[in-house]
Amino acid sequence: MNSDGVGEHFDGVAPDYDRWKAKAHHYYSALKASLAEVVPAGSRVLEVGCATGDILASLDPAEGVGIDISPAMIELASLKHPGLRFLVHDLMKGPIDERFDYVVAADVAEHVPDLEVCMRAMAGMLTDRGVLVLVTANPAWGPVLHLAELLHMKMPEGDHEWRSRTDIVTAAIGARLRERSFTRSLLVPRDLFGVRGLDSARWAYGIRQRFGLIQRAVFDAAPGAHAPTPGSSG
Numbered sequence: 001m002n003s004d005g006v007g008e009h010f011d012g013v014a015p016d017y018d019r020w021k022a023k024a025h026h027y028y029s030a031l032k033a034s035l036a037e038v039v040p041a042g043s044r045v046l047e048v049g050c051a052t053g054d055i056l057a058s059l060d061p062a063e064g065v066g067i068d069i070s071p072a073m074i075e076l077a078s079l080k081h082p083g084l085r086f087l088v089h090d091l092m093k094g095p096i097d098e099r100f101d102y103v104v105a106a107d108v109a110e111h112v113p114d115l116e117v118c119m120r121a122m123a124g125m126l127t128d129r130g131v132l133v134l135v136t137a138n139p140a141w142g143p144v145l146h147l148a149e150l151l152h153m154k155m156p157e158g159d160h161e162w163r164s165r166t167d168i169v170t171a172a173i174g175a176r177l178r179e180r181s182f183t184r185s186l187l188v189p190r191d192l193f194g195v196r197g198l199d200s201a202r203w204a205y206g207i208r209q210r211f212g213l214i215q216r217a218v219f220d221a222a223p224g225a226h227a228p229t230p231g232s233s234g
């Protein structure tokens, strides 16, 4: 997998992006709620891979910045959310020169060719007490998601690779981040009457932790991670 075609792919998806999200509104509501559990309203927030900016806006930041490799996504985001700031930036090229209390990345990790490089870039945009929240799809759902894509029931993902917990934690260790929590939620990503109780039932907690579609990993910046290591050139 390489990131050469990623911007072009999402430029092509951009005009229909919000329509795809509306189709998967149950999933997106759960995704936003999962992020809002960690990121308090009124924070200074960066969203990487922000697409049309709705997730960032839903977090109600005091200062919100979104970056994305796709110029078409950034153009739409800027039109939709004039109170937030959006920049075209490829995460694989490193951090932007700003620091945030919260960096969030929703459904982006599967599109980057090197997860550790991506994690280092995100770690480099955290304040010393900053928090990174990474949300990805559980790879156990890979075949279902693939089928849904073939049946045009979900957005075409382009080149991607679902990330396991081990992939994420290993990359985070390489980026000198400290794991705070890893949880899974959402067993029923559609509004199916009678089955949704699985997403809140206490008895189903263990099943959700194993098979929930939404994986949320929360990391703290390691103290002193921004200081140059002895003998390095910075």
Ligand SMILES: C[S@@+](CC[C@H](N)C(=O)[O-])C[C@H]1O[C@@H](n2cnc3c(N)ncnc32)[C@H](O)[C@@H]1O
Binding pocket: 003, 006, 007, 010, 048, 049, 050, 051, 052, 055, 067, 068, 069, 070, 073, 089, 090, 091, 092, 105, 106, 107, 108, 111, 112
């Ligand atoms: C599946 S979309 C998710 C968008 C948004 N976070 C959401 O959940 O609605 C992935 C986004 O990540 C962006 N992206 C992929 N690779 C990137 C990179 N290397 N740097 C910045 N953005 C990237 C894509 O352009 C796309 O908008």
